[in-house]
Amino acid sequence: MSVRRVMGIESEFGISNPKDSSANPMLLSSQVVNAYGNEVMPNRIRRMRWDYDVESPLRDARGFDMSRADADPSQLTDDDYGLANLVLPNGARYYVDHAHPEYASPEVTNPYDAALWDTAGDRIIERSARLASTLTGELITVYKNNTDGKGVSYGTHENYQVLREVPFNDLVKYLTPFFVTRCVFAGAGRVGLGQDIIEPGFQISQRADFFEAEVGLETTLRRPIINTRDEPHADPDQFRRLHVIIGDANMSQKINYLKMGTTAIVLSMIEAGYLKVDFELYDAVTSMHLVSHDYKFETKQRLRDGSEMSALEIQKHYQESAVRFLAETGETDPMSHDVVQQWGRILNSLENDPMSLVNEVDWITKLSVLNGYRNRDQLLWNDSRLAAIDIQFADLRPDKGLARVLQQKGKMDLLFTEEQVAQAVSHPPEDTRAYFRGTCVAKFIDQVAAASWDSVILDLGPDVPLKRISTPDALGGTARATAELFATSSAAADLLANLKQEHVLS
Amino acid sequence: MSEREFAKGNSDREQSAEFTPLPTASSSDLDVTDLLDAIDLVLEENAEEFVKGFVQKGGQ
Numbered sequence: 001m002s003v004r005r006v007m008g009i010e011s012e013f014g015i016s017n018p019k020d021s022s023a024n025p026m027l028l029s030s031q032v033v034n035a036y037g038n039e040v041m042p043n044r045i046r047r048m049r050w051d052y053d054v055e056s057p058l059r060d061a062r063g064f065d066m067s068r069a070d071a072d073p074s075q076l077t078d079d080d081y082g083l084a085n086l087v088l089p090n091g092a093r094y095y096v097d098h099a100h101p102e103y104a105s106p107e108v109t110n111p112y113d114a115a116l117w118d119t120a121g122d123r124i125i126e127r128s129a130r131l132a133s134t135l136t137g138e139l140i141t142v143y144k145n146n147t148d149g150k151g152v153s154y155g156t157h158e159n160y161q162v163l164r165e166v167p168f169n170d171l172v173k174y175l176t177p178f179f180v181t182r183c184v185f186a187g188a189g190r191v192g193l194g195q196d197i198i199e200p201g202f203q204i205s206q207r208a209d210f211f212e213a214e215v216g217l218e219t220t221l222r223r224p225i226i227n228t229r230d231e232p233h234a235d236p237d238q239f240r241r242l243h244v245i246i247g248d249a250n251m252s253q254k255i256n257y258l259k260m261g262t263t264a265i266v267l268s269m270i271e272a273g274y275l276k277v278d279f280e281l282y283d284a285v286t287s288m289h290l291v292s293h294d295y296k297f298e299t300k301q302r303l304r305d306g307s308e309m310s311a312l313e314i315q316k317h318y319q320e321s322a323v324r325f326l327a328e329t330g331e332t333d334p335m336s337h338d339v340v341q342q343w344g345r346i347l348n349s350l351e352n353d354p355m356s357l358v359n360e361v362d363w364i365t366k367l368s369v370l371n372g373y374r375n376r377d378q379l380l381w382n383d384s385r386l387a388a389i390d391i392q393f394a395d396l397r398p399d400k401g402l403a404r405v406l407q408q409k410g411k412m413d414l415l416f417t418e419e420q421v422a423q424a425v426s427h428p429p430e431d432t433r434a435y436f437r438g439t440c441v442a443k444f445i446d447q448v449a450a451a452s453w454d455s456v457i458l459d460l461g462p463d464v465p466l467k468r469i470s471t472p473d474a475l476g477g478t479a480r481a482t483a484e485l486f487a488t489s490s491a492a493a494d495l496l497a498n499l500k501q502e503h504v505l506s
Numbered sequence: 507m508s509e510r511e512f513a514k515g516n517s518d519r520e521q522s523a524e525f526t527p528l529p530t531a532s533s534s535d536l537d538v539t540d541l542l543d544a545i546d547l548v549l550e551e552n553a554e555e556f557v558k559g560f561v562q563k564g565g566q
Contacts, residue, residue: 011566018550021559149557154565219566244564270527369545372538388553390544391560411541426513 008159010104012154014143033084035130051452060466089442091434106434111260120424122155145394146206151196181311188248189363200381208292251403261339436477447492
């Protein structure tokens with residue numbers, strides 16, 4: 001039982017025309033996504049569509065459907081409003097969602113690849129904005145953050161494939177304390193307290209203040225700590241897809257890796273029935289806000305049984321359980337040991353000398369820069385320059401984004417070389433169905449009518465009905481399974497003729 | 507990276523008593539003055555306008 005499982009990260013990016021704050025964000029987002037589509041897929045003869053056949057955003061993991069009439073319009077994601085909606089050669093989905101460009105990484109099988117293909121998304125968005133700026137003659141900038149500091153938030157969502165047989169209540173019980181406290185190392189840092197900054201100050205998380213419920217289906221309003229959306233994009237009898245919406249967008253590649261890895265190992269422990277101690281919080285939503293506001297680690301959280309624990313104590317419990325879990329299950333996977341060991345090291349440093357993590361942890365890097373300015377220029381927390389630094393930290397341009405500048409100066413650790421990232425921009429992971437999807441797009445771009453996580457739809461000509469290839473198995477369609485198929489299929493019609501079940505089912 | 511590389515003394519932690527937050531990192535990690543000078547060159551010139559203009563529509 002390891003950190004390895006099917007996973008992915010989807011991010012909505014902040015977008016702006018700095019010269020014109022009234023610019024329509026849906027239009028800007030469309031321009032950005034289309035500019036990229038036109039560059040990487042110039043032979044596209046038609047507008048590729050997303051195949052919504054199996055999307056069900058109102059399906060609830062607790063076992064009931066919300067009626068469409070009861071849903072807020074922002075919850076209806078399965079309508080194509082004619083906005084840009086692409087499937088990229090690297091297997092990612094790239095589209096306009098709720099007035100933001102969104103990059104949903106291809107499915108990967110481990111946290112290292114999750115962070116790599118997420119970083120590839122950063123480069124894709126940055127490249128897109130540059131192309132769109134040239135095309136429109138207006139500067140368009142993009143930000144990997146989660147709030148505008150004026151009451152609005154947009155998400156960075158993680159997805160994990162989880163065994164269906166695990167009772168959903170176990171996920172709620174054991175994930176909630178973990179999620180409420182995970183920001184101590186995974187937070188991106190934020191200037192200001194409250195959704196629309198009612199109080200000056202600094203907090204650990206971009207997202208925490210926007211959470212108002214413990215469990216629920218929504219992602220745009222009354223955001224819940226545990227999201228119950230249940231679209232497995234896999235065999236629904238075997239799997240659910242846990243949709244995690246509490247996280248911040250990370251510029252730190254290492255923290256992105258550890259965020260995904262620690263969550264994956266906690267899920268493995270829950271699946272194995274290994275976690276027994278229930279740290280039920282008295283008020284998880286309030287605790288989530290308090291933990292984020294407590295960057296000096298001075299408070300304790302109240303538990304339902306009347307006792308109190310600090311965020312670091314709760315995290316340490318999970319980390320120590322993971323150490324024992326790996327030992328007792330005889331796990332030999334080096335990545336799993338690395339995740340759990342680094343998690344422990346970081347928790348120790350947070351306890352003893354948080355600033356020693358300045359090269360690694362987003363919120364500490366950001367705080368260090370902010371405190372540098374505060375000390376040098378005697379700034380108070382409500383100074384616009386500090387708010388500007390907060391926003392610019394997440395600017396994705398290499399010469400303007402503070403995190404990117406720090407990374408180039410060696411002040412923020414990197415996990416990947418730019419060559420690795422460039423490879424992930426144009427190539428899919430080889431060990432999931434993203435390989436099949438991405439390779440179809442790369443090889444047969446003018447014949448891919450639509451695609452989705454679960455399908456690729458081919459258009460073989462005006463007199464032939466569209467052909468839908470189902471890809472229900474995330475571990476099917478790998479490079480190994482399809483090498484010969486693609487080698488022997490020079491056109492989409494050959495692919496269809498040569499396609500066998502074993503190509504897409506593992 | 508080893509545990510030891512991250513085990514740092516606390517001697518630099520007292521420098522900013524006036525502000526009482528966590529201090530900036532020790533100079534061995536980050537040459538703060540040089541770094542701030544470098545960041546000065548990158549920062550938007552009119553911070554107030556820039557912050558005011560950064561308005562997003564709601565998302566997920």
